[in-house]
Amino acid sequence: MDYISHIQQALDSLDWKRQPLNLYGPIAYALQSGGKRLRPQLVLMAADLFGQVNTDTTAAALAIEIFHNFTLLHDDVMDNAPTRRGRPTVHYRWDDNTAILSGDQMLIEAYKQISYISSQCQSEALSLLNKVATEVCEGQQMDMDLERLSYDKVDGETLGTYIEMIRLKTSVLLATALQLGALTVGAPSDDCSNLYDFGINLGISFQIEDDMLDVYGEEQVFGKTLGGDICAGKKTYLLLTALARADWKTRKQLLDLLHDDELAKEKKVKEVKAIYDSLSVRNVTGDAIKTYTQKALSALQKVNGKPQEKQQLISLALQLEQRQH
Amino acid sequence: MDYISHIQQALDSLDWKRQPLNLYGPIAYALQSGGKRLRPQLVLMAADLFGQVNTDTTAAALAIEIFHNFTLLHDDVMDNAPTRRGRPTVHYRWDDNTAILSGDQMLIEAYKQISYISSQCQSEALSLLNKVATEVCEGQQMDMDLERLSYDKVDGETLGTYIEMIRLKTSVLLATALQLGALTVGAPSDDCSNLYDFGINLGISFQIEDDMLDVYGEEQVFGKTLGGDICAGKKTYLLLTALARADWKTRKQLLDLLHDDELAKEKKVKEVKAIYDSLSVRNVTGDAIKTYTQKALSALQKVNGKPQEKQQLISLALQLEQRQH
Numbered sequence: 001m002d003y004i005s006h007i008q009q010a011l012d013s014l015d016w017k018r019q020p021l022n023l024y025g026p027i028a029y030a031l032q033s034g035g036k037r038l039r040p041q042l043v044l045m046a047a048d049l050f051g052q053v054n055t056d057t058t059a060a061a062l063a064i065e066i067f068h069n070f071t072l073l074h075d076d077v078m079d080n081a082p083t084r085r086g087r088p089t090v091h092y093r094w095d096d097n098t099a100i101l102s103g104d105q106m107l108i109e110a111y112k113q114i115s116y117i118s119s120q121c122q123s124e125a126l127s128l129l130n131k132v133a134t135e136v137c138e139g140q141q142m143d144m145d146l147e148r149l150s151y152d153k154v155d156g157e158t159l160g161t162y163i164e165m166i167r168l169k170t171s172v173l174l175a176t177a178l179q180l181g182a183l184t185v186g187a188p189s190d191d192c193s194n195l196y197d198f199g200i201n202l203g204i205s206f207q208i209e210d211d212m213l214d215v216y217g218e219e220q221v222f223g224k225t226l227g228g229d230i231c232a233g234k235k236t237y238l239l240l241t242a243l244a245r246a247d248w249k250t251r252k253q254l255l256d257l258l259h260d261d262e263l264a265k266e267k268k269v270k271e272v273k274a275i276y277d278s279l280s281v282r283n284v285t286g287d288a289i290k291t292y293t294q295k296a297l298s299a300l301q302k303v304n305g306k307p308q309e310k311q312q313l314i315s316l317a318l319q320l321e322q323r324q325h
Numbered sequence: 326m327d328y329i330s331h332i333q334q335a336l337d338s339l340d341w342k343r344q345p346l347n348l349y350g351p352i353a354y355a356l357q358s359g360g361k362r363l364r365p366q367l368v369l370m371a372a373d374l375f376g377q378v379n380t381d382t383t384a385a386a387l388a389i390e391i392f393h394n395f396t397l398l399h400d401d402v403m404d405n406a407p408t409r410r411g412r413p414t415v416h417y418r419w420d421d422n423t424a425i426l427s428g429d430q431m432l433i434e435a436y437k438q439i440s441y442i443s444s445q446c447q448s449e450a451l452s453l454l455n456k457v458a459t460e461v462c463e464g465q466q467m468d469m470d471l472e473r474l475s476y477d478k479v480d481g482e483t484l485g486t487y488i489e490m491i492r493l494k495t496s497v498l499l500a501t502a503l504q505l506g507a508l509t510v511g512a513p514s515d516d517c518s519n520l521y522d523f524g525i526n527l528g529i530s531f532q533i534e535d536d537m538l539d540v541y542g543e544e545q546v547f548g549k550t551l552g553g554d555i556c557a558g559k560k561t562y563l564l565l566t567a568l569a570r571a572d573w574k575t576r577k578q579l580l581d582l583l584h585d586d587e588l589a590k591e592k593k594v595k596e597v598k599a600i601y602d603s604l605s606v607r608n609v610t611g612d613a614i615k616t617y618t619q620k621a622l623s624a625l626q627k628v629n630g631k632p633q634e635k636q637q638l639i640s641l642a643l644q645l646e647q648r649q650h
Contacts, residue, residue, distance in 0.1 A: 023463060074426070074429060077422075078422040078426065096421075097402075100425060101465055101466055101469075104462055105459065107429065108455060108458045108462065109459075111454075112455045114451070115452050115455055119448060123440070126436070126439070127440050129436075130440055133433045134430065141345040141347055141426055142345055144347070
């Protein structure tokens with residue numbers, strides 16, 4: 001089954017040419033902007049693994065995709081991000097109020113999709129969306145809290161907090177996408193739970209890979225200037241690993257570099273990278289990515305289902321691990 | 326049944342002392358701030374009319390109250406309002422990002438309450454919340470659109486747009502509160518639909534009364550300085566009525582007054598009020614309030630249910646019509 005066109009067709013069937021235009025126009029804009037459509041794909045793939053994609057599966061895929069784009073809309077306001085997927089963000093193209101209200105409406109539209117799911121699994125789907133939506137908000141709050149945390153307070157526990165933050169902010173939605181898809185075709189609960197674990201570990205590995213690519217990716221393939229996270233002083237897996245591994249002197253060196261607003265960007269990136277290298281941050285991070293991918297794959301191993309569809313999920317996991325952008 | 330203490334007890338049973346504190350703290354703050362608790366009261370009253378308040382009724386009442394407070398949180402960000410019910414708003418006490426994210430979580434918490442409703446009416450309750458939530462967002466967007474509309478473009482149709490806006494922004498939530506309450510005790514659908522009409526008309530009359538009190542209320546009882554809407558240039562029922570009734574010359578006079586930023590507040594209020602008086606705006610508005618209250622009461626007349634509980638709803642309607650604040 002061609003997942004991407006199935007999702008695109010489902011998205012196209014939604015009518016946003018409704019009044020008031022200032023409420024629904026930005027929703028259409030946000031949902032047209034493409035992206036990998038990874039999450040709704042996972043819904044469909046999980047359903048395919050145990051049965052046939054049905055109207056419930058499609059509604060669940062739409063709920064997950066609309067919910068995901070709602071979080072992007074509000075996150076972009078909170079981060080004051082000017083662009084998303086190469087286009088102006090909603091709050092830049094319109095304004096903050098529009099992004100807030102249209103975002104709210106998108107969250108409601110996600111729940112509308114749940115209400116279209118047939119009665120035998122609607123209630124469970126509702127509980128799953130409630131749970132994951134709560135966790136994503138908690139993850140976003142942890143992210144903001146972590147951003148405000150002064151570097152001096154970063155200690156051995158911060159890396160654990162970071163993993164918990166990305167579990168909530170990213171992983172649970174991938175995991176729930178799989179779980180929802182499986183639910184819509186009546187998969188056994190053991191399989192749902194193993195699929196969920198697959199999603200959690202896949203998500204964590206995906207996010208750490210993101211941090212890795214920002215520093216050690218190939219510029220042309222990555223599509224943006226390397227070292228953006230370093231310049232922004234973002235508390236990534238790499239930085240937190242470096243701070244956890246550094247001795248007192250190196251830690252001070254690293255913090256001085258991060259606090260130095262005068263230093264040219266390229267120089268800052270180069271020097272921070274040199275410290276990362278001296279602390280084997282690339283290897284340690286690479287190992288972490290491999291470990292989470294392995295955990296994901298062993299959870300998937302325990303899942304029953306059609307072999308060909310299972311192979312697709314394995315390929316996806318390996319593809320995400322080895323991606324360059 | 327003591328509705329207010331039942332609601333307070335239900336609200337107190339919710340646990341907001343959860344991590345991350347920056348997400349849940351503002352929710353606790355927003356829900357502690359009191360208010361009339363009119364909407365959850367309507368849920369309980371409607372249930373009482375046909376049966377006994379049960380755990381589904383309480384969950385529905387909480388869903389409605391949490392949803393209502395979610396809209397206040399985000400509206401206050403959008404309007405940049407500094408205070409609400411005599412206390413700093415969430416975005417003033419914390420910041421915009423906190424108000425956005427905690428507001429999102431409140432919307433999710435409203436849906437969580439729906440998921441606690443038992444299976445025989447959960448699905449219908451979900452659809453009702455989806456419908457009303459959408460309408461409230463549409464109403465808020467219409468309100469923002471109306472605010473941006475230049476006075477020169479206000480014409481005979483604007484009053485109709487205004488009524489539709491307050492129907493969506495205020496009335497539908499009152500109406501749905503009643504409908505949900507009735508649903509949780511299995512009331513007949515004819516009765517639900519008449520109760521809904523009662524709520525719609527009650528809400529419109531309530532909102533027009535609000536506009537009226539701002540100009541013709543008694544200052545001590547009203548609790549804030551009169552004429553606030555006039556100074557803010559708000560397009561209220563009174564102003565739109567005046568603009569619809571004024572001849573060319575009076576219209577120009579009124580618009581000049583509204584555009585005059587130099588004029589002292591008291592003088593502006595006095596002169597605008599004089600124009601209102603010359604156009605019988607007070608009488609016309611008073612008639613509108615009476616008409617909507619009458620419509621509300623005749624819809625209620627058609628509703629079956631226990632006489633004593635019905636009398637309580639009638640009293641509430643008359644009380645709201647004759648209120649001074």
